[in-house]
Amino acid sequence: MNKPKNKLRVGWFSFTCCEDSTVVFTELMNERWQDWKRLIDFRHARALQTKNVLDEMDVAFIEGAVSSPEQAEQVKKIRAKCKMLVAIGSCAVTGLPSSQRNQFDEKTRQEIEFILARFNHLDQVQPLKEFIKVDAEVPGCPMDPDKFLAILDLALKKFNIQL
Amino acid sequence: MHQVDLSLTEITKVEGSAALDIRVRDGKIEECKFSIKEFKRFYTQAMAGKHYASLPQLLARICGTCSNAHLLCSIESCEKALGIQPSVQSQVLKDLTMSGLMIRDHALHLYLFALPDVYKRDSFLAFDENSAEEHQLLHDAFDIKAAGNYLATIVAGRSVHAINPTIGGFIKVPTADEVKEAVEKLKAIRPAVLRLIKVFEKCDFSLITQAMPVALVGQPFNFLRGAIKGFGDQAIPEEDYPKHLDHVVLPYSQASAYKFEGKLFIVGSLARLNLSQDTLHKNTKKDAKNALKLFPSQNIFHNNLAQAIEILHCLDSSIDTLEQTKFVKEPLIKPTKKSGVGMGVIEAPRGTLYHKVEIGEDGKVIKGKIVVPTGQNQISIETDLRARLTELLPQELDADALRFEMEKLIRAYDPCMSCAAHFLQVNWL
Numbered sequence: 119m120n121k122p123k124n125k126l127r128v129g130w131f132s133f134t135c136c137e138d139s140t141v142v143f144t145e146l147m148n149e150r151w152q153d154w155k156r157l158i159d160f161r162h163a164r165a166l167q168t169k170n171v172l173d174e175m176d177v178a179f180i181e182g183a184v185s186s187p188e189q190a191e192q193v194k195k196i197r198a199k200c201k202m203l204v205a206i207g208s209c210a211v212t213g214l215p216s217s218q219r220n221q222f223d224e225k226t227r228q229e230i231e232f233i234l235a236r237f238n239h240l241d242q243v244q245p246l247k248e249f250i251k252v253d254a255e256v257p258g259c260p261m262d263p264d265k266f267l268a269i270l271d272l273a274l275k276k277f278n279i280q281l
Numbered sequence: 282m283h284q285v286d287l288s289l290t291e292i293t294k295v296e297g298s299a300a301l302d303i304r305v306r307d308g309k310i311e312e313c314k315f316s317i318k319e320f321k322r323f324y325t326q327a328m329a330g331k332h333y334a335s336l337p338q339l340l341a342r343i344c345g346t347c348s349n350a351h352l353l354c355s356i357e358s359c360e361k362a363l364g365i366q367p368s369v370q371s372q373v374l375k376d377l378t379m380s381g382l383m384i385r386d387h388a389l390h391l392y393l394f395a396l397p398d399v400y401k402r403d404s405f406l407a408f409d410e411n412s413a414e415e416h417q418l419l420h421d422a423f424d425i426k427a428a429g430n431y432l433a434t435i436v437a438g439r440s441v442h443a444i445n446p447t448i449g450g451f452i453k454v455p456t457a458d459e460v461k462e463a464v465e466k467l468k469a470i471r472p473a474v475l476r477l478i479k480v481f482e483k484c485d486f487s488l489i490t491q492a493m494p495v496a497l498v499g500q501p502f503n504f505l506r507g508a509i510k511g512f513g514d515q516a517i518p519e520e521d522y523p524k525h526l527d528h529v530v531l532p533y534s535q536a537s538a539y540k541f542e543g544k545l546f547i548v549g550s551l552a553r554l555n556l557s558q559d560t561l562h563k564n565t566k567k568d569a570k571n572a573l574k575l576f577p578s579q580n581i582f583h584n585n586l587a588q589a590i591e592i593l594h595c596l597d598s599s600i601d602t603l604e605q606t607k608f609v610k611e612p613l614i615k616p617t618k619k620s621g622v623g624m625g626v627i628e629a630p631r632g633t634l635y636h637k638v639e640i641g642e643d644g645k646v647i648k649g650k651i652v653v654p655t656g657q658n659q660i661s662i663e664t665d666l667r668a669r670l671t672e673l674l675p676q677e678l679d680a681d682a683l684r685f686e687m688e689k690l691i692r693a694y695d696p697c698m699s700c701a702a703h704f705l706q707v708n709w710l
Contacts, residue, residue, distance in 0.1 A: 134320045136699045137297060138345030138441045144389055145440060148427040151419070155406050166393065167404035168293040168688065185320035215342050218327045226326050233321055236532075243320075260345065260441045 125159040126279050129175045131196060132164065133182030133189050134216045134243060138260035139207040140165050140181065146263055157279055175199055176277045181206040181261070183216040183243045190240070190249050197250040202276070204269055205252045208259035210245060215259070217243035282674050282683075283308045289684055290318075292691055294394040296346050297698025301687055303670065313670055315663040315691070317536040317655070319698045328649045333359050333640045334448065340636065340651070341442045344700040346389065348442045349382045349433065350629035351636070351700075353505070358636040358649075359448045362623025363616035371450045371614075372505075373606055378437040378446060379504040379627075380595035384429030385440055386630040387550070387588040390695045391477060392422035395585050398689045399484050418480075421473035425592065428466040432599060435459040449613035460603050467596050467603075474596060475568060478589045482572040486582035488669050488690055492545040492661035494552030494577075497628045502553075502560040502594055504628040510556050511541060519626035522635055523652060529660060536701035538659040539652070547661050548632025548654045549695065550587035551578065561590070562597040569593055581665055582693045588630075619644065629654055631697050655701040662694050 132140060144165070147154060162170040178200035184190050197203055209216040219230065220242045233239070246252050256266045274281065285305035292299040298319050304312040324343050328336060337355040341348040353375055360367060367375070393405045400415065402408060405422065408415040430440045435455040437443030445453045455463070497519065499507025508516035509525075517525060529538040540546065555577040558566075566573065569590050575583060625636040632654030639647040669690050673683065 132298070134322065136322075136342050136345040136348065138342075138348060141345045141389070141441050144393065145385075145426065145430050148423040148430065151406065151423050160404070160406070164291055164293050164298075165296075166294070166406065167397075168685075169403045170291075170293070189320075215327075215339070216322050219323045222323070222326060226329075230321075230323055230326060237320065239320060259342065 123277065123279055126157055126274055126277055127159050127161050127174065127176045129162040129172070129178040129196065129200065130160065130165070131162065131178065131180045133180065133193070133210070134185040135182035135207065135209040137181065139256075142260045142263055143266070146267065157274060157281070172196070172199055175201070177202045177204060177273045179204045179206050180246055181210050183209040183213045183245055184249055185216070185239055185243050187238065187240060193246060193250050202253045202273060203250065204254045204256060205246045206256050206266070207261040208257060211255045211257050213243055213245040217245075219243060282676070282678060285683065287680060287683055289687065292688055294397065294688070294692055295696055295698065297696075297701070299691070299696065299698050301666065301691070303687070305670075305674065308674060310667060310670055310674075313663065313667040314533055315659065315666055316531070316534040317659070317698045317701045319536070319701065325649055325651060328638070328646050331646050332644050333363070333638070333646055334644070336638065336646060337446075337448065338442070343651070343653075344697060345441055346386055347382065347629045347631065347697060347700060349378055349437060349440070350627060350634055352443055352446055353378060354625040354627045354629070354634050354636040355638070356446055356448055357505075357625030357627065358623040358638045359640070360623065361625065362621040362638055362640045363448070364618045364621065365449055365614050365616055368450060368611055368614065370454070370606075370608065370611055373602060374436055374451045374454065375446065375505055376503060377599055377602060378433060378443065380599045381429050381433030381436060381440060383504070383595045383630055384592050385426055385433060387592050388422060388425040388429060391481070391585060391588055392418070392426075394692050394695070396480070398486075398685075398692065399480065417476065421470075421476060425470045425473055425477070428470045431466055432463050435463055447613065449615065450611055452613070454608035454610055460608070464600055464603050467600050471593075471596060474589065474593045478569055478572050478586065478593065481586040481589050482575070484582065484585070486689065486693070487580050488582060488665055489579045490547065490581045490661060490665050491579075492547040492664070493541075494555040495541050495546045495548055495633065496552040496556050497626055497633055498553075498557045500560050501598070502557055502562070509626070509633070511546065512544070520624045522626055522633070523637070523650070526652065526657070531659070534659065536659060536698070537656045539657045540660060541657075545661050545664060546657065547581075548657050549584060550591050550630075551581065551584040552632065553628060554587040554590060561594045562601070564597045565590065565594040581690070584693050584695065588695070631655060631695055631700075632657060653697070653700040655696045655698065658694055658696065659701065662691060662696060666690060
């Protein structure tokens, strides 16, 4: 049996969304911060720290939908660096509500066209699974906190972290 | 620093995605651009054609952290459009929802985003538990956030995208046991909030901004009622606020920017305290007396101190309200008309928030407009970054030190990029 590891290597990433699940994540931290400080090595978490690296991760949590070719490239890079990838919240899982422009009528579409062109948006906003393999999903707007905690527990066991 | 090329593509410890590009040649600043990198989600377009009943929950999704501010502002705009006068109890519950939001949201910013700058740490979680002071702050942070979260949860249903507030009232009210527990939790965190105020009172960070404060000011200090105050003695009625805002296009930013009557201005906690510290709760004024002597202030870093003082005010006023109110289930107030135009103006955590809606005879939204705090602060943030860079030019800072100084200033403003990039500006005819 492999020797237990000290910390779970985690990345937390946000793409096109309102970042509600990041807020829920920091609320869950209220009761659990001492455990998470001990068990989690945040390799990349823009909301928490300045020194972020995109290197080997056990788990990458990604909230938000994909709006641009650059974002699509970035989620592929994250996928290549992590062993387990979890889609967090409705926009990452289904695209909505961030993908609401996909359903706009032609007139509204023309109204926003110059912005889509100026900032190099994709033609359609898409959920993560359209670009990369997703290993687990935490649905909800914001994410379902119990489902997230269950997946985190699963990851701690899967990657043999010393509790 | 005679030559600098700094491109920060990912500003950290802020809400959402922003970037900063700096170019200095021969000791002169050629470029200093603060841009919001969030991709637009076009809420202003998406609201058109939807039934008004779905609008507040849709617009709450503009922003995760200040979702309950968008929710209440949208409810206010719809209630005004439909001729609904909320009950006294609904007003009280809205005030409590705002207090829960302010406590949680300000604490998130102050501890997780701003405090690492004060203690020269990369992350709040990297604070040293073996240091008595840092150990105390770690515990204080999560205790305060949890108390704010609890208040929001018993009143509004949850602290993010709340479910109890709706057009015409609240679908659920807190029980007596929940109220009792909330009062206990709020009283328990008061010493921690006083310690937080002390930390930011002692902090010597400084940048004098030229931007003037603008805020919705009411008596007593609150976030939902009053008149807009800004330059001079004028008090602008809520519904006239947008007439004083000039939309400015920054071609490199995904967000709309504004000036107030053509001038630089700031919204948010610093603006609120500069304009109405006299109306704070009496216990807040007593126990934050020394800190309040620093206001009015043009030091943008005092925005952090102002947020800490607002946490104390929200705590003191909520304790009073909870102890003095017996909540009873009320029926939702019905619309008195089918169509109309309504405007909501509130003070969100980061400043003045404006929602306008036009509802047609069929109950569907014809069009709407939203102006968010960070859009209003965007030009002042960029102007102050340039001023700070000018101050730093004589020093020989390496890239990391310069990045730290620039990010520290951006964080003091507590910008919210999710809010700022929610829509495409459409001018009303």
